[in-house]
Every structure is written in C-alpha cells, then in structure tokens.
C-alpha cells in the first residue's frame with residue numbers, strides 16, 4: 001500500500017489451467033489459485049486471470065455453459081476483491097447476454113466495486129470464435145487508484161490501433177488476458193513487446209496453461225515495462241507470476257522519446 005502511494009503496484013498473473021466446459025470446477029480452481037496468491041503475497045495490489053477461464057473454448061456447448069449476465073462470476077470476484085482488499089482484472093469469461101455470448105472481462109476494485117466491463121472486439125477465426133460469439137463494440141479505459149489502464153483480450157493485441165487508441169485516452173497499462181497456444185509463442189512475445197515499446201506503456205498479460213480443444217497453451221505470462229524490458233515472465237506450467245509496475249517509468253520513457261508529441265496523424269489516419 002505504501003509503495004502504491006508512489007505509483008508502484010505489486011501485480012500477480014494467475015497462470016492457471018482450465019478444464020474444457022467445466023465452469024463450476026474452473027471457478028473453484030481459480031478461487032484456489034487466487035487464495036494461494038494472496039496468502040503467498042500479502043503485499044499484493046492487483047491480480048489478473050486468463051481468458052475464458054470459466055469454460056475454455058467449449059464453443060459447441062457455449063450457450064448452455066456461459067454465465068448468464070456474468071452474475072455468478074461477478075458475485076465471487078467482487079466478494080474476493082473486497083475480502084482481500086485487492087484489485088482484480090478478472091481475465092474473461094463466456095457471458096450470456098441478450099441471447100448472445102460475449103467474451104467478457106470484468107474489473108473489480110479493492111472495495112469490490114465493478115469498475116469496468118469489456119467485451120472482446122476482435123474475434124479469432126482460427127478458434128472459431130466468430131461462429132459462436134458476438135463481438136464487443138467499444139474500447140474501454142478504466143481507472144483504479146490513479147492507475148489508468150486499457151482493456152484488451154488475446155487476439156486484440158494483433159491490432160496495434162486498439163492499444164494506440166487506449167494509450168491516446170491516457171492508459172499507462174495494457175491488460176491482456178489470453179488463451180494463446182503453440183506454435184505461436186514467438187508471435188505472443190513479439191506482439192506484447194511491440195505494444196509496450198510503441199505505446200511506451202506497461203503490458204500485463206496473463207496466458208493460461210494446459211491443453212483443451214486440440215490446442216496446447218504455453219503460459220509465458222508477462223509483465224513488460226514501457227522501455228520493452230521484461231519485468232517478469234512465466235514458464236509453461238501452472239504458476240503465479242509476480243512483478244512490480246512502476247507508473248513513474250511511463251512518464252520517464254515518454255519524456256525521453258516523445259513519441260506522442262511527434263505523431264503526425266494527418267499523414268496516416270484512415
């Protein structure tokens with residue numbers, strides 16, 4: 001908390017496995033991992049979960065498995081955040097809303113209040129998301145105790161214009177829950193690094209591990225600073241990856257190379 005007053009956040013990435021199409025088991029497992037996280041890291045400010053952690057990519061049964069209005073998920077995330085006094089970027093879940101299914105992120109502050117909600121904008125055809133899911137229609141910037149951050153989910157990081165739009169709205173941190181499989185580890189690491197360097201922002205990305213739906217997920221959750229240095233990186237097994245996000249570094253890097261002041265939008269905006 002004292003560190004946080006100086007803009008230094010202790011962050012944990014909950015790099016967990018997910019059981020295909022087992023929402024109840026997955027919730028219990030995430031709760032267990034989060035419980036372990038706060039017990040082992042009493043100085044923690046914020047935890048991040050992976051993408052679609054309630055169901056995995058059980059898309060052919062997604063209408064029966066998805067959380068209606070995200071009610072059950074929001075209830076436990078809110079209670080957990082308030083009880084342990086931590087902020088939670090709740091990865092994403094399959095959420096049923098208005099007869100459609102969205103890949104939705106919820107963010108809770110340490111009072112347990114829902115601070116933001118973001119539905120994935122870019123659906124990933126290689127995993128058939130576009131056949132089963134509806135896409136979100138708006139980008140989301142949110143604020144937690146003076147940390148301004150942007151929301152993105154997995155495939156979204158292939159679209160530099162989204163991260164740039166969030167940065168232009170003041171985001172200093174980009175959160176990226178993911179289910180990103182082999183053989184694209186090189187893409188994952190390079191794209192995350194690029195988003196951090198080009199926008200001079202922290203990138204905080206939590207990828208799942210394990211296998212499901214014919215894909216093997218490699219973890220490698222990462223915290224990357226605005227200079228492109230890796231603060232923390234996970235391996236390929238289940239683990240809690242921790243590191244510090246120092247917001248003063250964002251201003252320092254943006255001062256050193258004034259990318260935002262030097263932009264020429266008139267020359268390239270579509």
Ligand SMILES: NC(=O)CCC(=O)C(=O)O
Nearest residue numbers: 124154155179180181184
């Ligand atoms: N769940 C996803 O959006 C996966 C994105 C992915 O694997 C990629 O290569 O992009």
